[in-house]
Amino acid sequence: MKKFNIEDWEIDVEQETGNDDYIYGNYVDWDEFRTTEEENLLSYFEVDIPWGKEISCQEFFDFLSQEVFYNTSIINSYPFEDLEIIETGPVMSDLLFLFPSRKDLEYDMLVSDIFDYCEVPSGTAYEDDLPQELQFWYSMMEEEFLESEYEYYKNYPLGFANFNESILDIKSKMSSASDTLTKKSLLLSSFIISESLYKSTIVSKIPTENNISEFSKEILSKSLGEKLRGNVDTRNKLFKKIFNVKSPKQEWIALRNSLSHDIESSKLVGDCISYINLKDGKEYTENIYDLFEKQINFYEELKCIVETDNEK
Structure with a gap:
């Protein structure tokens, strides 16, 4: 499965300055990046989450079979066994489930767990911990x-x-x-x-x-x-x-x-x-x-x- 590669993304960096406007360096709010790029990141990792949709048994099985869930225990942390059944029938394939909403608090950390597995950075990274291409002083020294x-x-x-x-x-x-x-x-x-x-x-x-x-x-x-x-x-x-x-x-x-x-x-x-x-x-x-x-x-x-x- 593809893991996060910073070279594939345009990362917005901020500059940290002191009271005298001296530039200490760049920093990146990776949590903000995760939030704003959530849909793009999920697509990048080829992870499909059918938030709020009606899904069949086969579609639910396909969801669970995705590599990020198949190779980890992430799925065990969430009550997917309690999905609401909205339609029944004489055979299993007739069942329809309502997948949770993205706003459902029980599933709020699911995306974060997926991003952790895919090695998307989190928290705030400052100058010394940023890749060189995102550092302020490295760029300045390269130029000068x-x-x-x-x-x-x-x-x-x-x-x-x-x-x-x-x-x-x-x-x-x-x-x-x-x-x-x-x-x-x-x-x-x-x-x-x-x-x-x-x-x-x-x-x-x-x-x-x-x-x-x-x-x-x-x-x-x-x-x-x-x-x-x-x-x-x-x-x-x-x-x-x-x-x-x-x-x-x-x-x-x-x-x-x-x-x-x-x-x-x-x-x-x-x-x-x-x-x-x-x-x-x-x-x-x-x-x-x-x-x-x-x-x-x-x-x-x-x-x-x-x-x-x-x-x-």
Whole structure:
């Protein structure tokens, strides 16, 4: 059965701005997309729901036999066995049923369950969690910079020694800072540096191809740049392919996304920062110095992976 492919749709994106009209990035209200495109999506997935119609036994059987119901237990969550019989006869084929209305609350979640199965996104996705083609800053950088992210980290890598020096310097400044906004900015800077180290490490392992055309080099550079600019899952998959091991845990990604999305929305009390995870909408609290330790552990594990790989 066909699953949702974002490339087949024109997705309306909104821009999120601050009080000073600074653009944080794009976002997509996928629930709104599901609602406005419901009929088109059902047609796209070739799912037929005869809302409010009179249907025969055969038509009811055809409805139940659709792949989305046949391969899942979705149908078990709804009282289809209680359909109203509006016409009877001497044989089964004479029966007519009244299919529920789309507005029937008992069946309100049916379409949502179908869309979940077909992998249609839900909720609200912000800049860092959007596909690259829907991101505001990715589009801006594509327009303004010819150099791909791959080329940037190939030419300006962040080494382990420089990272260690930088992260300790930021931690020291954090200890002496009194302003909460300054502390949040320093914390976000540390996350960006950790991300730069990760990307630099990935790029350092990619061999330079000299025996291919300039056009092929350009295609390769663009493809790798897109993967590096992608979300953390995309980068982790690339890391696994290159080093043949899972990447070290990056336990600050949700906070990093929250800070880059709206740095003022988080609350800093003492050494603890509370923030809303953009994916699940829940509030979490972290000790800022624990976060530095996690980044240092990340650096040490990453360095160990590289050293082990170099010994092969």
